[in-house]
Amino acid sequence: MKELEDKIRSEGIVDNENVLKVGSFLNHQIDVPFIEKCGEEFYRLYKDDNVTKILTIEASGIGVAVLAALYFKVPVVFAKKSQSNNLTNDVYTEPIESFTHGTTYHCMVERRFLQPGDRVLILDDFLARGNALQGLIKMVNASGADLVGCGIVIEKAYQDGGKRIRDQGIRVESLARIKSMSPETGVIFCD
């Protein structure tokens, strides 16, 4: 998505080779009309796949998932990263190693929100090593729902997550794919 590449070039901050900060439009402040266009693009890519549910993970996936859901007209389920009184005990739970914090947390989704017969599209903000996606995929598989595919706003293609997931035969669509980045070169996109 050319507009997204331009936005990353003008507003993204390359912290180091591993972390791109896009807090001005995706991860902290949300540029709603712009992220809505990302949601519309996911709809264009997956509109013929009879999606019945969008699954994401809190917190940064929620914005794009909700804006995409306006087009798909389906509910959004977001995996929670901590136990709370609002959750029943009947949950799927998966350990996920956090890319940004380096710690492992247990993400949870109540079983009633993922059912056999659902056709699930997983959406998230970033794809790096693929741990977050892998955790969500395992929960979809455990539920008996069908996984339609994954949609990612920004994939760092030089990390191995995308390959790991695509090698399982899972469709992964990324709106921007980064070939390399550093504070000196800025962001370089895949062709």
Ligand code: 5GP
């Ligand atoms: P993975 O599990 O694929 O290694 O990492 C994906 C998760 O880590 C995303 O949900 C995102 O929150 C976070 N993440 C990974 N890389 C970056 C990055 O370069 N910038 C930001 N802002 N978040 C990232």
